[in-house]
Each structure stands twice: as C-alpha cells, then as structure tokens.
Amino acid sequence: MKDLEKAIQLREAGKLDEARSILLEIVDQEPLNASVWYQCAWIHDVMGLEREAAPMYKRSIELGLADEERQGAYLGLGSTYRTLGMYDDAQFILEEAIREFPDRREFDVFYAMVRFNQKAYSDAMEILLTQLAETSKDKGIQSYKKAILFYSDKLDRIWD
Secondary structure, eight states, X not given: OHHXXXXXXXXXXXXXXXXXXXXXXXXXXXXXXXXXXXXXHHHHHHTTOHHHHHHHHHHHHHTTOOHHHHHHHHHHHHHHHHXXXXXXXXXXXXXXXXXXXXXOHHHHHHHHHHHHHTTOHHHHHHHHHHHHHHHOOOHHHHHTHHHHHHHTTOTTOOOX
C-alpha cells in the first residue's frame, strides 16, 4: 500500500497536513482497514486533534488491529481519553490493554496517570513506584528496590 507508506513518511518528516489528507482519502477508500484507521488516528493525535483521534483509535481496535499497532492504538486511545478528561473511559481502555498485554509496562504508567486524575493518589503512586523499582537500572534505586516495593502500597501508613 504505497499511499499509506507515503503518509507515514510524511508524518515522520513533520508534514502533518499532507499526511492527514492522504490518510483521510485512504480511510474513505478502505473503511475496513484497521491499520489505516490507526494511522489516521495517530496523525490526528499528533496534530492535537484528540477529539477526532479517539473514535478512529477505537475503530481500529474494533476492526481487529494486531500486534504493535494494536498496542499503540490502545495506548493512544487511553491517553487521548485521559487528555480529554474522560477518565473512566481511559481507565476502562487501559485496564483492557493491561489484561491483553501484561508485559507492556507503558500501559501501567499511563494507567497511573489516569488514577492520579481520578484522585486515587495512593494507587497512582503505588503503580509508579513499582514500575520505577522494577525497571530502573539506577544503582541507588536498585539498592533500595526491596524497600521501595515494600512501601509502595503503604504510603499513608504511619509507623509507631
């Protein structure tokens, strides 16, 4: 699909309006192509057109998007819902993504942001501290990994 590749190259080159025009044409021509919907959502997202991007991300997932693109669409949709203040929708999508892709830690980080927005501060901090302790290569963090993980869900506890 030559036009899709061209649109992706244009997006990567920062020629967003051109890429968007091509992608909108392709969506009209191939309305059942999940990858095209995903790329169209992505360009709208990059351009700050989140309200337009959200239903496109959703459509790409519904059409059976696969692999890396599916993961990108879930993250894009969850993040977009969050930036639009649609926190419950963001929570639902990110929880679904975490179930489907349990090894992809980026979903947990974005989920923590949603939990923060929902004023579930302890939950958000626990998620982020766990991610930090389990992924950081920093020697200082690693030397206190056990303590960070231990305290991650006890931040409100006062020790007597």
